[in-house]
Amino acid sequence: MADKENRxxxxxxxxxxxxxxxxxxxxxxxxxxxxxTASQLAEQVDEAVSLVSYHLRKLAEHGLIxxxxxxxxxxxxxxxxxASDGVSIRDEDFRDAPEKAAAHSAASRLFFEQRNEMYRRxxxxxxxxxxxxxxxxxxxxxxxxxxxxxxxxxxEELLAVVNKYDEKGRxxxxxxxxxxxxxxxxxxxxxxxxx
Numbered sequence: 001m002a003d004k005e006n007r008x009x010x011x012x013x014x015x016x017x018x019x020x021x022x023x024x025x026x027x028x029x030x031x032x033x034x035x036x037t038a039s040q041l042a043e044q045v046d047e048a049v050s051l052v053s054y055h056l057r058k059l060a061e062h063g064l065i066x067x068x069x070x071x072x073x074x075x076x077x078x079x080x081x082x083a084s085d086g087v088s089i090r091d092e093d094f095r096d097a098p099e100k101a102a103a104h105s106a107a108s109r110l111f112f113e114q115r116n117e118m119y120r121r122x123x124x125x126x127x128x129x130x131x132x133x134x135x136x137x138x139x140x141x142x143x144x145x146x147x148x149x150x151x152x153x154x155x156e157e158l159l160a161v162v163n164k165y166d167e168k169g170r171x172x173x174x175x176x177x178x179x180x181x182x183x184x185x186x187x188x189x190x191x192x193x194x195x
Contacts (some may be wrong), residue, residue: 007084010093012100015061018087019107022047023055024114027064027082032183035081054179056080115187133182150169153166158188 008021009015017023020047029044042052059065060080068081093105125132146154173181 004084005079006086006088007092009087009089012094012103014064015089015094015103015107016088017062019103019110020055020058021110021114022051023059026052026055027059027087028064028114031082031086035071035079037077037079039077043081053078079157115185118185118186130139148192151192155188155190162186162188169184 005060009047018027025045026041026070029041033040038053038056039049041047041056045052056065060067063083064087065080066083071079089107090186094100118195122129122137126137144154169181
């Protein structure tokens with residue numbers, strides 16, 4: 001996949017297509033793999049190839065994924081890749097109607113539940129990762145006193161740091177630096193609350 005900008009989802013149809021539990025898993029798996037076939041993804045999510053193919057086509061209908069150049073000589077294989085570097089879904093795009101707001105809330109809860117499950121899986125399996133990875137893992141909570149504008153700027157700065165490390169990691173890997181490199185999930189949440 002060539003470098004492509006982050007895709008902002010602004011319409012209800014695409015949000016509903018994306019916010020499906022299996023499609024989210026497939027999209028995440030495809031983002032990690034960068035290119036894959038339905039058969040490869042079906043193994044990762046433990047589902048039938050026909051079901052995975054169906055859901056991949058639905059993601060493609062909404063421009064979230066696209067066909068990729070074949071990675072093998074088997075012309076029967078259909079290869080897929082993400083259509084962008086990622087997606088963003090913003091509350092402001094779904095506030096103008098109750099149905100949109102409800103769909104955005106449901107999608108946000110699904111994303112949170114899947115992220116939570118990823119971390120829970122790491123906690124259950126952390127003994128297998130060894131001391132180097134376990135020392136590197138972060139789990140922290142900060143309680144700050146900020147304005148909405150300050151939180152927005154903090155988020156932008158944190159994402160800039162994340163993007164810098166992502167670009168460097170991808171460049172190093174492309175140059176052959178694969179030793180010790182693993183997929184890493186980084187989940188950041190910044191939200192107001194009242195005790």
